[in-house]
Amino acid sequence: MPPPVVAPESLSVTFNEVGRAFGGRTVLRNVTMTVTPGEVVAILGASGCGKSTLLRAVGGLDSGFTGSLLIGDSAVTRYDERTAVGFQEPRLLPWRSIRKNIELGLPKDLSKSEGQSRVDELLELVGLSDRAHLRPREISGGMAQRASLARALARQPGVLLLDEPFGALDALTRLKMQDLLLDVHAKTGTTVLLVTHDVNEALQLADRILLLGRHESDPVEGAAVKALVSVPGTRPRDRAATDLAPLRAELYAGLGVDSR
Numbered sequence: 001m002p003p004p005v006v007a008p009e010s011l012s013v014t015f016n017e018v019g020r021a022f023g024g025r026t027v028l029r030n031v032t033m034t035v036t037p038g039e040v041v042a043i044l045g046a047s048g049c050g051k052s053t054l055l056r057a058v059g060g061l062d063s064g065f066t067g068s069l070l071i072g073d074s075a076v077t078r079y080d081e082r083t084a085v086g087f088q089e090p091r092l093l094p095w096r097s098i099r100k101n102i103e104l105g106l107p108k109d110l111s112k113s114e115g116q117s118r119v120d121e122l123l124e125l126v127g128l129s130d131r132a133h134l135r136p137r138e139i140s141g142g143m144a145q146r147a148s149l150a151r152a153l154a155r156q157p158g159v160l161l162l163d164e165p166f167g168a169l170d171a172l173t174r175l176k177m178q179d180l181l182l183d184v185h186a187k188t189g190t191t192v193l194l195v196t197h198d199v200n201e202a203l204q205l206a207d208r209i210l211l212l213g214r215h216e217s218d219p220v221e222g223a224a225v226k227a228l229v230s231v232p233g234t235r236p237r238d239r240a241a242t243d244l245a246p247l248r249a250e251l252y253a254g255l256g257v258d259s260r
């Protein structure tokens with residue numbers, strides 16, 4: 001068996017009464033939970049409820065939150081090097097080849113030869129070895145998103161933060177990307193926080209689902225933890241299985257959608 005492609009030290013994430021307000025308007029409040037090392041947690045919630053805001057806080061991209069946020073045993077720092085972020089759009093530099101774009105994610109302290117062999121492994125992992133020399137406009141949207149995932153993994157993050165990473169892809173490519181992410185997770189063991197709108201994506205990928213939203217009876221503004229549920233069964237889950245139907249219905253109801 002080949003050695004693991006990337007073997008980061010996967011890290012826990014601890015949210016302790018995390019909240020965020022913008023200009024006096026509370027967006028998020030009282031988020032308390034611990035993500036265990038190597039766990040995949042999907043963050044689900046209606047548009048505007050603060051999912052990206054929560055993810056940005058974990059990545060050290062926003063210092064305006066209240067409460068405390070730990071990665072491993074220590075507080076999140078600005079542009080925390082222990083995390084890497086992947087976005088809905090691949091954000092590749094158009095004038096650089098796919099290989100050079102992935103290189104951008106490498107840690108600065110890596111030697112050139114170590115860096116090159118890591119990029120080779122990542123290209124292999126995301127199935128782009130034969131496209132490495134191409135520029136972003138010469139590959140499909142799905143391939144660009146795979147390159148973006150490889151760039152995020154180049155740092156060997158202890159926590160991988162993905163903000164709607166497959167949201168702009170067509171339905172079939174999206175399913176393939178979900179399978180790729182599961183493959184990457186099985187090989188790297190990294191902790192994953194994944195923001196999504198898609199209940200089925202959350203059920204397919206996550207160990208647990210954090211549903212953010214407002215309880216109707218809440219007298220105060222801002223989204224809080226509406227539910228935190230474990231998804232039964234082991235991955236890869238059968239997409240056609242019916243045993244997740246009750247949980248699916250519960251999540252749709254939590255999002256204010258009638259699932260019938």
Ligand SMILES: Nc1ncnc2c1ncn2[C@@H]1O[C@H](COP(=O)(O)OP(=O)(O)OP(=O)(O)O)[C@@H](O)[C@H]1O
Nearest residue numbers: 022023027045046047048049050051052053054197
């Ligand atoms: N820098 C900012 N300044 C002011 N308001 C902000 C800022 N960042 C986010 N917000 C507001 O916070 C709320 C939550 O935004 P956020 O992007 O986290 O939601 P979301 O759940 O990720 O939404 P979507 O699913 O549509 O991406 C929104 O009302 C947004 O306008």
